[in-house]
Amino acid sequence: MNAQSxxxxxxxxxxxxxxxxxxxxxxxxxxxxxIPDELVEHYLAKSGFQCPDVRxxxxxxxxxxxxxxxxxxxxxQYCKARQSAVVKDKRDKQQKDKRLILTMEDLSKALQEYxxxxxxxxxxxxxxxxxxxPVARDx
Amino acid sequence: xxxxxGKASVGFLNEKESVQTKKKNKKLGIDDFSEAIARIAxxxxxxxxxxxxxxxxxxxxxxxxxxRYIREVGRTANFYANxxxxxxGNVFDVIQGLEDLDSIQGFSGGSDSSHCLxxxxxxxxxxxxxxxxxxxxxxxxxxxxxxxxxxxxxxIFKQTGESPPEEHIPDWLPKFPDPETxxxxxMGNEKELGTGINNIIQQVEEQNKKFEMPLLNMxxxxxxxxxxxxxxxxxxxxxxxQKAAESNPFLAHPLQFGEKEVSLPVLPTKLYDxxxxxxxxxxVMDNHVSAIEQSVHITEAAWSSxxxxxxxxxxxLLNGRHNVQFKFESSRKSVGMxxxxxxxxxxxxxLWFGDDHDEKDETKRTSKQILYxxxxxxxxxxxx
Numbered sequence: 145m146n147a148q149s150x151x152x153x154x155x156x157x158x159x160x161x162x163x164x165x166x167x168x169x170x171x172x173x174x175x176x177x178x179i180p181d182e183l184v185e186h187y188l189a190k191s192g193f194q195c196p197d198v199r200x201x202x203x204x205x206x207x208x209x210x211x212x213x214x215x216x217x218x219x220x221q222y223c224k225a226r227q228s229a230v231v232k233d234k235r236d237k238q239q240k241d242k243r244l245i246l247t248m249e250d251l252s253k254a255l256q257e258y259x260x261x262x263x264x265x266x267x268x269x270x271x272x273x274x275x276x277x278p279v280a281r282d283x
Numbered sequence: 284x285x286x287x288x289g290k291a292s293v294g295f296l297n298e299k300e301s302v303q304t305k306k307k308n309k310k311l312g313i314d315d316f317s318e319a320i321a322r323i324a325x326x327x328x329x330x331x332x333x334x335x336x337x338x339x340x341x342x343x344x345x346x347x348x349x350x351r352y353i354r355e356v357g358r359t360a361n362f363y364a365n366x367x368x369x370x371x372g373n374v375f376d377v378i379q380g381l382e383d384l385d386s387i388q389g390f391s392g393g394s395d396s397s398h399c400l401x402x403x404x405x406x407x408x409x410x411x412x413x414x415x416x417x418x419x420x421x422x423x424x425x426x427x428x429x430x431x432x433x434x435x436x437x438x439i440f441k442q443t444g445e446s447p448p449e450e451h452i453p454d455w456l457p458k459f460p461d462p463e464t465x466x467x468x469x470m471g472n473e474k475e476l477g478t479g480i481n482n483i484i485q486q487v488e489e490q491n492k493k494f495e496m497p498l499l500n501m502x503x504x505x506x507x508x509x510x511x512x513x514x515x516x517x518x519x520x521x522x523x524x525q526k527a528a529e530s531n532p533f534l535a536h537p538l539q540f541g542e543k544e545v546s547l548p549v550l551p552t553k554l555y556d557x558x559x560x561x562x563x564x565x566x567v568m569d570n571h572v573s574a575i576e577q578s579v580h581i582t583e584a585a586w587s588s589x590x591x592x593x594x595x596x597x598x599x600l601l602n603g604r605h606n607v608q609f610k611f612e613s614s615r616k617s618v619g620m621x622x623x624x625x626x627x628x629x630x631x632x633x634l635w636f637g638d639d640h641d642e643k644d645e646t647k648r649t650s651k652q653i654l655y656x657x658x659x660x661x662x663x664x665x666x667x
Binding site: 152160161162164165168169171175176178179180182184185186187188189190191192193194195196197200204205207208209210211213216217220232243244245246248250251253255257258262263272278 | 292317320321325327328329331332333334335336337338341342344345348350352353355356357358360361370371372374377381384387388399401402405406408409410413414416418419421422425426427428505568584606615
């Protein structure tokens with residue numbers, strides 16, 4: 145009995161999980177992800193993933209949207225943190241810097257937590273001696 | 284959402300970036316369409332979160348990362364499907380792929396290797412995400428891409444019932460194109476060649492002042508060949524050709540043999556004696572002899588060093604008439620002509636020394652001499 149009951153519980157648990165999954169996949173058809181299906185299908189086909197089921201492409205699209213949303217949220221938090229640090233000095237800037245801009249700096253910090261290392265050049269110079277002191281340039 | 288110029292970038296680079304982006308827009312890559320769509324989708328996602336504007340490069344980076352995410356999920360899902368001896372992907376393959384990518388951040392139950400996939404934390408996170416975030420559909424409706432065009436294959440011999448013209452050609456090969464279509468192509472090519480040559484010759488006229496003689500020589504030959512072939516030019520083209528010929532002496536019809544009386548040139552006696560011995564007659568320009576000094580010593584120097592003549596371009600006498608030589612000159616320095624030789628009937632050979640020229644010689648050149656040489660070239664051009 146005990147063994148049966150113990151077996152039943154995991155079975156019920158799995159059944160619940162399966163049910164949840166099937167319900168979820170069914171509900172995916174109602175939800176339209178921001179990333180269009182054609183784009184996801186194109187890139188999945190490029191990587192060799194064959195699947196005639198539309199629900200799977202929707203699943204991948206939703207997962208990608210979630211991933212991008214997570215990265216963007218982290219970048220937004222970095223941006224807000226930087227703005228609040230600046231605002232502490234002068235209250236006037238709070239009204240000017242209300243604009244939240246997605247910058248490379250915030251993005252690279254956010255992506256680093258996800259294992260993507262993006263390093264961005266701040267500026268490009270046209271010659272090695274650009275920006276140096278005139279004395280050093282002559283040398 | 285507006286597009287910020289990029290506060291971190293240097294001011295003067297903005298112009299360059301805009302020019303570069305314009306150039307990039309002209310060159311269409313294979314993935315440009317899908318990348319553009321990805322950028323729009325990512326921008327929509329960012330806007331829904333609260334971003335009001337973005338840096339262009341930041342958006343490009345994020346959309347590129349998103350695309351890579353999709354490709355990585357597809358690749359991993361395909362791998363797991365193949366591992367399980369299947370061609371087509373399964374929902375569990377996709378979940379495993381998502382788990383692999385999310386393992387960097389970590390999710391609950393990730394350390395448990397034998398956990399059930401349907402109850403995976405990744406799926407639960409996604410379900411919660413859908414519940415929280417409002418639905419934002421993509422702004423544009425895009426067609427299925429890439430578009431596959433149906434190829435229209437050329438018919439083979441067997442299909443049309445024709446037998447191949449030659450025995451060695453099997454009948455399963457495609458048919459030969461009609462000879463009439465080929466003729467049009469050839470005619471079209473020649474016409475294009477003609478117009479191309481006209482353009483080039485007009486440019487050459489402008490460059491005549493710079494005396495680029497090799498180009499002129501080649502164009503002359505091309506025109507010669509074109510007119511010699513007797514191309515059946517349409518009346519429109521003939522009128523155009525005539526108009527062009529009137530304005531441009533180089534486009535005039537070449538003179539046939541015997542049309543115009545030309546006097547035979549007379550060689551100076553000294554050269555004539557040497558020419559009688561060999562059919563090669565030339566004057567060598569020595570590198571180290573400056574143009575001013577050479578007038579007297581040229582001929583002596585030439586005949587005294589026959590070994591140097593091997594590298595020299597030689598002209599073969601035909602019908603006893605000396606060929607007119609063209610001087611090869613660069614825009615700035617000329618190889619240098621002997622001051623003493625003024626007549627056009629004497630043979631001259633100019634060598635293309637280029638960098639071998641001694642720098643000391645250049646300083647010895649006077650502006651007067653260069654002007655004189657340029658004047659000589661004008662005479663030669665007029666004789667063509």
